[in-house]
Amino acid sequence: MRTLIFRSTAPFLAALMILFSVFVTLRGHNDPGGGFIGGLIAASAFMMYGIAAGVKYVRRALHFHPLTIAGFGLTLSACSGLLSLPFAEPFMTSQWAFPSILGVEIALSTPMFFDIGVYFVVLGGLSSIALKLEEE
Incomplete structure (x- = not known):
């Protein structure tokens, strides 16, 4: 189908789908969405692009090996759970910070970083599988 x-x-x-996947990921715990659904949308965008253009163009668009992306996401998710240990709280307890950047207060939380990690794990894992299937 080329x-x-x-x-x-x-x-x-594909660009619109990736933008939408970031939106779905970042609205995570408050509304329907999160890292898993966002990662599925992004992986399907790369799969569609791979069907249209070919595997070498998808690999070039990803910039990193898909398993490296998944490993980064797994590390980020695990580290977001470890941030509660210095505060003598159980593993994976939510931690929040409210830094002010240019006069605007931004809410940063460990659940958000966990969702971003899950996003990268799903994106890397599914992209690796799809690229391997498309190559053969």
């Missing part, structure tokens, strides 16, 4: 229309629209659709 028609001209699909090959020319797939990069734009």
